[in-house]
Amino acid sequence: MYVCEIIKQAKFLVTCELEPPKGIALEGFLNRVEMLKGSVHAINIGDNQRAVMRAAALAVCHTLKTRSIEPVMEIAARDKNRIAIQSELLGAAILGIENILLVTGQEPVMGDHREARPVYDLDGVALVDAAIRLTRGKDLTGHDLTGSPAFCLGIVATPGLDDGGARLAELEKKVAAGARFIQTPPVYEPAVFEKFIRTMARFEIPVLAGHTILKSASMAGFMNSNIEGVHVPENIIRELEGLTRKELIDRTLRISLNILREIKPMCQGVHFITAGWEGHIPTLVRELAA
Incomplete structure (x- = not known):
């Protein structure tokens, strides 16, 4: 349970998200992994994220383990019933x-x-409960297991959403069920994130702030229109307009670093969603640690 161990040691945790290949060729994926080695504590592997079919997260996570790289395996309720979810969790535990x-x-x-x-056989709360029951030696029908897994369970929460308390109530149930850490979607507004952290304080659960380096002004606009709860301020979008590629990279890395430096004291870690810019993550991590 490497992620939980890092959190217990009160270290600033750095994770990074990579998509599995859409196919079986791993060379390109592993090249991206190599860019991140030594800069992140663990690498998230998505489970057909955004409903795009890709190689199974379980197989890719096992590949990382064989290379002494700690994975965080995503399991989505969308594609599996409760039998398949429990089976996949046990399979993951067998593979370490x-x-x-x-x-x-x-x-x-x-x-x-x-x-x-x-x-969607299980909702978000039932998903956490299913995993926790396995760690206690029982499946969802109460049958005994021959050996119990150990998990460090994470969930997702979005700082910028306000729905009258329904999401907060669901989050509280997930934490009560056994979630151990939170990762958020990309954060670009420290003030909004600070308000979120104050709300999360009651749960006493570590929060990893999500962040994506903006590759262009149009990318920022797309995120504003298509990713729930993510908002890139207009002043940041304007800063990214009309630049040469070199100017854009320098400017956007500075923007990211400024945001991350401001939110670092508020949280227990950062979660990078790379969008193909894995090569810039080590620079940000070094600067953030300085």
Whole structure:
């Protein structure tokens, strides 16, 4: 349970998210992994994120383990019923994969197999409960297991959303069920994040602030329009307009570093969503630690 151990040691945890390959060729994926070695504590591997079909997270996480790289395996409720979810959790434990991020998953209509039927047999709270029951030696029907897994369970929470308390109530249930850490979507507004952290204080659960380096002004605009709860301020978007590529990279890295420096004292770690810019993560991590 490497992620939970780092948190217990009160170290600033750095994780990074990579998508599995859409196919079986791993060379390009492993090249991106190599860029991150020594800069992050663990690498998140998505479970068909954004409803786009990719190689199984379990296989890719096992590949990382064989290379002494700590994975955080995502499991989405969208594609699996309760039998498959429990089976996958046990399979992960057999392979030494203990850091698990539990998510509901986006609707298939958002992805590349729009005709696919979603499952959603378990909701977000039941997903956490299922994993915790396994650690106590029982499956969801109460049958005994031959050996119990150990997991460090993470969940996702979005700072910028306000729905009258429904999401907060659900989050409270997930924490009560056994979630051990929170990762957020990309954060660009420290004031909004600070308010979120004050709200999270009651749960006494570590929070890893999500962040994506903005590759262009148009990317920022797309995120504002398409990613729930993510908002890139207009002044940042304007800063990224009309620049040469070199100017853009310098400017956007400075923007990211300024944001991360401001939110670092508020949280227990940062979670990078790389969007193909893995090569810039080591620079940000070094500067953030300075």
